[in-house]
Amino acid sequence: MHNTDPRDIILRPVxxxxxxxxxxxxxxxxxxxxxxxKPQIADAIQEIFGVTVEKVNTMNVTGKPRRLxxxxxxxxxxxxxxxxxxxxxxxxxxxxH
Numbered sequence: 001m002h003n004t005d006p007r008d009i010i011l012r013p014v015x016x017x018x019x020x021x022x023x024x025x026x027x028x029x030x031x032x033x034x035x036x037x038k039p040q041i042a043d044a045i046q047e048i049f050g051v052t053v054e055k056v057n058t059m060n061v062t063g064k065p066r067r068l069x070x071x072x073x074x075x076x077x078x079x080x081x082x083x084x085x086x087x088x089x090x091x092x093x094x095x096x097h
Contacts (some may be wrong), residue, residue, distance in 0.1 A: 003008065006044035009036045013093055014080060028091050031044050032058070032081045052086035 011031045013019075019029035032041055042053040058081045062073040085091070 006047045009033050009040055010044075010048060012068040015091050025084075025091070026087060027084050030081050030083065032079050034060070034077075036079070038081075041083065045083050045085075049091045051089035051091060052085055054086055055084040057082045057084075060089045 002049040007033055011033065012038040014031055016029075028045075030041075030045075036044075038058060041056050041058070045051065045053050045056075052097060061078050061080050063077040063093060066073055066075055
């Protein structure tokens with residue numbers, strides 16, 4: 001993933017109760033490209049939102065088994081990044097509550 005647009009790395013914010021609870025600790029959760037590394041994620045967040053990233057934790061989320069009538073399938077697998085930003089910085093998108 002050389003010289004890519006930061007918006008190709010950061011796909012979308014993760015909206016869940018747990019992700020909103022982490023906002024109080026200056027931690028924001030995003031779905032990211034599966035091939036993105038932690039430094040690439042940190043650079044993309046800093047460039048898009050203008051905040052200072054202190055730490056990036058990533059995890060691969062495995063798709064869950066699902067069924068549609070007689071057909072068995074799975075939801076898609078994806079990569080999640082929890083980004084800790086410097087004290088005092090915030091990302092406005094999450095500040096809606």
